[in-house]
Amino acid sequence: MNRRRFIRSGAGFFGVGFLGSWAMPLRSRSSALRRGETESPPPRAGSADEARYKASSRGNGAGNGPPDSSNVADTGKSASVRDSSGAAGAPVEYPDVVMAKGDPAEATRKALAEIGGMERFVRPNQVVVIKPNASFPREPDWGATTHPDVLAAVIEACLAAEARRVLVVDHTMEGVERCFEFSGTAEAVSGFKKAKLVSLDDKKAYREVEVPAGKALRSTEIPVVLQKADVFVNLPTAKSHAATGVSLGLKNLMGLVWDRHRYHNEMDLHQAIADLGTVLRPQLTIIDAMRILKTGGPTGPGDVLDFGGVVAGTDPVAVDAYGVGLSSWNGRTYEPGHVTHLKHASDHGLGEIRLEKLKISELS
Numbered sequence: 001m002n003r004r005r006f007i008r009s010g011a012g013f014f015g016v017g018f019l020g021s022w023a024m025p026l027r028s029r030s031s032a033l034r035r036g037e038t039e040s041p042p043p044r045a046g047s048a049d050e051a052r053y054k055a056s057s058r059g060n061g062a063g064n065g066p067p068d069s070s071n072v073a074d075t076g077k078s079a080s081v082r083d084s085s086g087a088a089g090a091p092v093e094y095p096d097v098v099m100a101k102g103d104p105a106e107a108t109r110k111a112l113a114e115i116g117g118m119e120r121f122v123r124p125n126q127v128v129v130i131k132p133n134a135s136f137p138r139e140p141d142w143g144a145t146t147h148p149d150v151l152a153a154v155i156e157a158c159l160a161a162e163a164r165r166v167l168v169v170d171h172t173m174e175g176v177e178r179c180f181e182f183s184g185t186a187e188a189v190s191g192f193k194k195a196k197l198v199s200l201d202d203k204k205a206y207r208e209v210e211v212p213a214g215k216a217l218r219s220t221e222i223p224v225v226l227q228k229a230d231v232f233v234n235l236p237t238a239k240s241h242a243a244t245g246v247s248l249g250l251k252n253l254m255g256l257v258w259d260r261h262r263y264h265n266e267m268d269l270h271q272a273i274a275d276l277g278t279v280l281r282p283q284l285t286i287i288d289a290m291r292i293l294k295t296g297g298p299t300g301p302g303d304v305l306d307f308g309g310v311v312a313g314t315d316p317v318a319v320d321a322y323g324v325g326l327s328s329w330n331g332r333t334y335e336p337g338h339v340t341h342l343k344h345a346s347d348h349g350l351g352e353i354r355l356e357k358l359k360i361s362e363l364s
Contacts, residue, residue, distance in 0.1 A: 071129070071232035072209065072222065072279055092116065095361035096352070097322045101309040104149035104290050110363050111286065111312040112157055121283050124162035126230035130154060131282075133237045133252055135173040136299050137182035143293035144300040146237045148184030150288045150310060154235060155188070155195050166192065167225060171200035171255050173299075198225060206258045209279060213348060216267040217275035221258040226280070234282035234316065238289040238307075240297035240329040243269055247298055248320040249285040250277050250345055274344030277316065285319045287311040292327045317342065317351025318358050325355075 100110035112118055122128055132146035140147050151168065158166045168189050172179040176199045180186040189197040200206075206221035226232060236252030243264065244251055253276050254260055263272045289307045296302020305327050313319040321336035336353045337343050346353035 071229055071281060071283070072227050093359070094120075095313070096315055096318050096358040097311060097313040098361045098363065099309055099311045099322065100363040101307075103308075104147050104288075104310075105153040107290070107308070107310045108150050108153035108286065109157070111310050112154075114361050114363060115284075115312055115314070117161070118154075118157035119161040121233075122158050122161040122163050122231050125164045127165045127167065127228075128158045128163045128231040128233060129226050129229040130158070130166060130168045130233045130235055131252060131256060132168060132170060132185060132235040132288075133247075133255065134170045134179050134183045134185040135255060137174055137178040138300055139182055140184050141291060141304070142300040143237065143239055143291040143302075143304045144298060145179075145183040145185070146235050146288045147290045148188035150286070150290060151185065151235060152188040152191060154233060154286060155192050158231075158233075159192060159194055163231075164194070166195040167198050167229065168195060169198045169200055169223065169225060169256075171223075171258070171260075176201050200225075200256070203258055211275050211279050213278040214272075214275035215344075216271035217263070220276060220279070222256055222280065226256060231284075232280075232282045234285045236285075236287055237293070238287050238311075238323055238326060239293035239300075240295055240302065242297070242330075244273070244341055245332065245334060245339055246324055246329045248287055248323045249282070249316050250274070250320055250341060253277060253280045256280060270340035271344050273341040274348055274350070277345050277350050278348055282316060284314060285312065285316050287319060287323045289323065289326055294327050295330050297330075315351040317345050317353050320345075321351075321353045321355055322358070322360065 094115050098111045098114040100107045100114065102110060130151070132151050134145050136144050138144040155166050155168070168185065170185075180197060186197055189195050200223050203221075205223055205225065207224050207227065208219055208221045210219050211217045234249050234252055236247065236249050239247050241247040241251065250273055254263060254273065257263070257276065263269050287310060289309050289311060292305040292307050293300055294303045294305050307326060311319055311323050311326070320342050324334050324336050324339055324342070336355065337346070342353060345351065352358060
């Protein structure tokens with residue numbers, strides 16, 4: 001693999017070329033965390049609460065970004081999405097969760113269109129961080145990593161919304177180059193001049209933040225690049241997991257911490273995952289369910305279901321709750337509330353776990 005296809009995020013990362021121009025003016029996003037402030041969950045897209053939130057926060061915006069948008073919960077305000085109104089000025093109501101089927105690019109485009117398009121989340125000249133699952137050197141057919149064609153479709157949509165830069169990041173579990181190459185991640189990113197692949201395998205790329213609402217997790221080290229980005233898109237794959245039963249969006253956030261062993265060995269893993277979700281807040285979650293790894297996860301090999309779809313939404317708990325029902329996992333079927341880390345996330349108020357409360361759109 002050509003080493004120039006990706007960058008290692010390290011000590012000099014923000015002074016390098018394309019990053020230097022946007023990193024310096026942005027304020028630190030961790031100061032309020034240290035003061036112990038917490039953030040309320042984002043209002044549901046299209047709801048009256050979202051409309052009231054947008055109306056109250058429009059005066060706080062700066063530049064081209066949405067008002068007080070943040071990927072890390074530290075400002076006392078929730079991440080916002082672009083205000084969309086109908087002809088009469090009323091907010092457009094989008095589904096809470098969209099499931100779309102088709103080939104990877106088609107399914108991704110249909111899902112995005114149904115929830116208002118990527119321009120609902122990305123404004124011109126913004127920097128977007130996308131977190132796929134590229135943790136293992138597995139080919140896409142295994143279902144252990146995010147399908148590269150889904151990733152490419154998301155990058156394309158961000159750039160079509162006039163993002164200035166798209167950074168695709170992961171902290172791989174095995175050798176960086178092998179993981180990015182075998183998963184197809186490097187090839188997917190290489191097709192876009194304004195997209196860069198960033199490895200998070202250097203501790204200098206992280207900054208410690210407190211987790212004020214944490215019950216098991218009190219502090220954690222997360223990437224500086226995420227704290228300085230405008231928009232965060234979580235792009236997991238749907239797979240079984242030996243420790244958590246199922247790995248979807250919330251579990252994928254563990255690829256954004258430096259020391260994962262702490263989560264597994266020093267605390268309640270399920271509670272820690274939910275606690276992490278209180279400080280890492282994607283504006284958009286898209287689950288790649290093209291090929292679901294039903295057994296043998298997270299690494300594979302295992303039984304794979306050729307599902308051929310994606311699941312998308314703004315509520316990370318709701319998206320995962322729907323995703324739980326796509327398959328059996330290591331021979332077991334789950335209700336959303338029976339996935340322990342998902343139940344803890346719901347208890348934190350991070351989103352809606354009750355499917356009957358959700359507006360769901362299914363597109364074939």
